[in-house]
Amino acid sequence: MKVLAIMGSPRKNGKGFQIVKKIEDQLKSYSEIDFEYVFLKDLNLELCRGCFQCIVQGEEKCPINDGQKQLEAKMLEANGIIFCSPVYGLNVSGLMKIFIDRFSYNGHHPRFFKQNALFVANTCGMGLKGALNAMKFIAVWGFHVVGEIGIKWPHYKQSEKEQNKNEKLITRASEKLYQNMIIETPKPQTNQVKHYCIMKTMMRSFKNYDKMFPGDLRYWEEKGWLKKETSFFYEAKLTLYQKVLAFFLRSFFRAVMPMMAGN
Ligand SMILES: Cc1cc2nc3c(=O)[nH]c(=O)nc-3n(C[C@H](O)[C@H](O)[C@H](O)COP(=O)(O)O)c2cc1C
Incomplete structure (x- = not known):
């Protein structure tokens, strides 16, 4: 170690x-x-x-x-x-x-x-x-x-x-x-789940994200993080609380972000 x-x-x-x-x-x-x-x-x-x-x-x-x-x-x-x-x-x-x-x-x-x-x-x-x-x-x-x-x-x-x-x-x-x-793969922490959801929703909702932050899109696409079925940075089980939180964060930011970005 x-x-x-x-x-x-x-x-x-x-x-x-x-x-x-x-x-x-x-x-x-x-x-x-x-x-x-x-x-x-x-x-x-x-x-x-x-x-x-x-x-x-x-x-x-x-x-x-x-x-x-x-x-x-x-x-x-x-x-x-x-x-x-x-x-x-x-x-x-x-x-x-x-x-x-x-x-x-x-x-x-x-x-x-x-x-x-x-x-x-x-x-x-x-x-x-x-x-x-x-x-x-x-x-x-x-x-x-x-x-x-x-x-x-x-x-x-x-x-x-x-x-x-x-x-x-x-x-x-x-x-x-x-x-x-001593634990091989750490359990996802709620702040990490929030970070993942907010960034992903932002990238998928902002119309001009590819012009604003092309480096982000490339990096996240390479990692497979922008796929609909991906729910976290790495293969891991989210707790029920984290899944519910992720659902609300996605729904909230999907509604709010296009307005913020002037889509
Ligand atoms: C430039 C400078 C600024 C400092 N600012 C503060 C401060 O804002 N508040 C405080 O309580 N101590 C402050 N200190 C004291 C340090 O936090 C303290 O001495 C610390 O233990 C130094 O850590 P070190 O021994 O690992 O270098 C300051 C010290 C220096 C040199």
């Missing part, structure tokens, strides 16, 4: 690293785990130039040639990915934000269906919610989300109560990540 930790702090031995190290140690106490840290600081991902070509035409049209594609390939080989960012200005760090921007096309062209995601934010005081919300958006790249943890760890001394609370959060999240990684 392979776990990748994508580290958004410029400090390699900071609090975020110490938190993820605890997760690593716990995972390794369960089983043999190939655990790798990717420090975004070392990767020097370039800033997104905003041409929008990756989303509109397809990711192969990105004009930047740095380590982004190699990182994507590495992520696809992992069973679990931990995304860890310190809180900077009540949000994620700049390094993490650049990473999110450069992988944003995955929201339109999702691919990380075999990967379990755990989001970790750490702060010395405030802003955990903002950082976790920014990172949780990564879920639309296809991930099965196993959890999120926000760790308050002051730069001065941490109280014993705070320390115990943090240890519990870390232990629980590690257990959950491990339990999900």
Whole structure:
């Protein structure tokens, strides 16, 4: 089993690293785990130039040639990915934000269906919610989300109560990540079902979608996701609740989207 930790702090031995190290140690106490840290600081991902070509035409049209594609390939080989960012200005760090921007096309062209995601934010005081919300958006790249943890760890001394609370959060999240990684195909999550239904209905209902986002149509057609009989990104059983929700979402968006698109 392979776990990748994508580290958004410029400090390699900071609090975020110490938190993820605890997760690593716990995972390794369960089983043999190939655990790798990717420090975004070392990767020097370039800033997104905003041409929008990756989303509109397809990711192969990105004009930047740095380590982004190699990182994507590495992520696809992992069973679990931990995304860890310190809180900077009540949000994620700049390094993490650049990473999110450069992988944003995955929201339109999702691919990380075999990967379990755990989001970790750490702060010395405030802003955990903002950082976790920014990172949780990564879920639309296809991930099965196993959890999120926000760790308050002051730069001065941490109280014993705070320390115990943090240890519990870390232990629980590690257990959950491990339990999900040993399942071969993750069960569809309701947010993934929503994402699938909304995108598919949009593509099938918008008259000019082929002109708006030709890259999306090509990608989804290649995957077979636009076929009437396909109900999810991969072969899986939806729960009754998810089937009913999918039915209502399809009906609602089929009625509303043509109006939005001016069809
Ligand atoms: C540029 C910068 C901005 C920060 N912004 C906040 C903030 O908005 N709220 C907060 O409570 N802590 C803030 N902090 C403190 C960090 O969140 C805290 O030190 C964190 O533990 C650093 O993580 P690391 O050790 O993994 O690098 C900021 C730190 C830096 C360097």
